[in-house]
Amino acid sequence: MLEESQISQKFLLFEERFGRGEVIDAYYAPGRVNLIGDHTDYNGGMVLPLAIEKGTYLLIRRTELPPCRLYSANLDLEARILTSELEPKGDWADYLRGVYKYSSENCGTLPPFDAYYFGDLPLESGLSSSASIEVVTARAMNSLGCAMSPADEVKVAWRAENEFVGIPCGIMDQYAVAFAEKGHCLLLNCENMEHRQVPFNIRDCVLVVGNTGMPRNLAETEYRKRRLECGEALEALSARLGPRTCLSNVSVKEFESARWGLPDLLARRAEHVIYENVRVEEAARCLQAGDARTLGHLMNRSHESLRDLYEVSTHELDALQRISLEQQGVLGSRMTGAGFGGCVVSLVAREGLERYLRRTPGLYWQATHEEAEFTVTTPGDGARRLREAT
Numbered sequence: 001m002l003e004e005s006q007i008s009q010k011f012l013l014f015e016e017r018f019g020r021g022e023v024i025d026a027y028y029a030p031g032r033v034n035l036i037g038d039h040t041d042y043n044g045g046m047v048l049p050l051a052i053e054k055g056t057y058l059l060i061r062r063t064e065l066p067p068c069r070l071y072s073a074n075l076d077l078e079a080r081i082l083t084s085e086l087e088p089k090g091d092w093a094d095y096l097r098g099v100y101k102y103s104s105e106n107c108g109t110l111p112p113f114d115a116y117y118f119g120d121l122p123l124e125s126g127l128s129s130s131a132s133i134e135v136v137t138a139r140a141m142n143s144l145g146c147a148m149s150p151a152d153e154v155k156v157a158w159r160a161e162n163e164f165v166g167i168p169c170g171i172m173d174q175y176a177v178a179f180a181e182k183g184h185c186l187l188l189n190c191e192n193m194e195h196r197q198v199p200f201n202i203r204d205c206v207l208v209v210g211n212t213g214m215p216r217n218l219a220e221t222e223y224r225k226r227r228l229e230c231g232e233a234l235e236a237l238s239a240r241l242g243p244r245t246c247l248s249n250v251s252v253k254e255f256e257s258a259r260w261g262l263p264d265l266l267a268r269r270a271e272h273v274i275y276e277n278v279r280v281e282e283a284a285r286c287l288q289a290g291d292a293r294t295l296g297h298l299m300n301r302s303h304e305s306l307r308d309l310y311e312v313s314t315h316e317l318d319a320l321q322r323i324s325l326e327q328q329g330v331l332g333s334r335m336t337g338a339g340f341g342g343c344v345v346s347l348v349a350r351e352g353l354e355r356y357l358r359r360t361p362g363l364y365w366q367a368t369h370e371e372a373e374f375t376v377t378t379p380g381d382g383a384r385r386l387r388e389a390t
């Protein structure tokens with residue numbers, strides 16, 4: 001989170017850029033990291049994300065006349081939204097054009113506005129700055145007279161990314177950002193969207209998210225492939241066990257009784273999904289019970305499964321995970337996200353943190369000749385309105 005004084009200063013910059021006028025409102029939405037449960041979301045399974053303590057801030061003021069004027073201090077770029085012509089333009093503001101378009105489908109015609117975005121969340125680092133900027137904008141539609149439920153905000157944000165910008169993604173990111181609560185992880189069932197706040201009762205540990213710094217070149221094609229493979233595995237298992245709506249509805253016992261009939265590749269993909277799903281629920285129990293040791297163990301198993309069975313890890317992710325685990329005070333470590341680049345999340349005892357941050361970057365560099373960036377966090381606030389100023 002930014003300091004109060006850093007936020008106040010932005011109100012002045014807003015007025016310098018857009019002029020003086022009516023009330024300016026302030027909103028915040030965090031980035032997120034998934035503690036455990038990857039590639040379970042599109043298989044109707046469980047995920048366990050949390051809000052990190054960094055996010056996107058938005059100062060917004062409704063105006064009389066179009067166009068909407070937008071500015072991102074992160075990019076130092078301006079953009080406009082022509083309310084009469086809500087089409088993608090191929091720039092950063094498409095996420096927001098999408099949110100504005102789908103919000104007005106919920107609330108009717110919306111007035112134009114000026115918006116100033118800033119924050120401390122790194123972009124394109126696997127911490128979901130895209131969901132963060134979508135959800136902060138959806139929440140800020142309140143200031144234009146469009147008060148949506150958090151579930152509607154999630155839908156609007158998800159549609160903006162998938163349908164408007166055209167990036168296929170699951171629903172987890174937007175959910176995590178909109179529903180997160182400080183001090184909790186969000187246990188989310190991606191089949192029916194039921195969710196529960198799980199207290200992070202591991203007070204003597206923090207999470208460290210290390211970005212491998214690798215571009216996610218293969219991510220999109222391989223993601224599509226995995227989805228198809230899961231579909232095929234589901235069909236094959238349904239033929240043996242009776243119809244199932246998703247892989248997560250196949251129990252471990254059922255899977256083990258039927259796996260012999262599957263081609264090896266499909267069996268390995270399904271094994272990851274079905275066992276990962278079980279690990280997520282176990283991890284939630286560990287969090288609640290304050291059992292850091294078992295949680296760490298589950299995170300390690302999850303990484304191995306993503307590496308060996310689902311085959312979405314990379315040399316760099318494996319290196320950072322392994323180096324992390326070798327450090328004193330690290331209880332568990334795993335890649336997080338879709339894979340092929342992105343981040344590793346580690347559970348680190350507070351007393352080992354300073355040493356971890358001192359040693360890991362150099363060891364990672366030696367192993368890969370890449371630079372990793374680290375974010376230390378505990379579960380932070382979800383999307384919210386901050387305050388008003390005139």
Ligand code: ADP
Pocket residue numbers: 056072073074075091092093095117118119122123124125126127128129130131133
């Ligand atoms: P991630 O979600 O992992 O950060 P994405 O590539 O999905 O990475 O989304 C990043 C994109 O979202 C940026 O390239 C930019 O277009 C947009 N974006 C996110 N946050 C901001 C911001 N504060 N200002 C401008 N654009 C942003």
Ligand code: MG
Pocket residue numbers: 128129130131
């Ligand atoms: Mg994103």
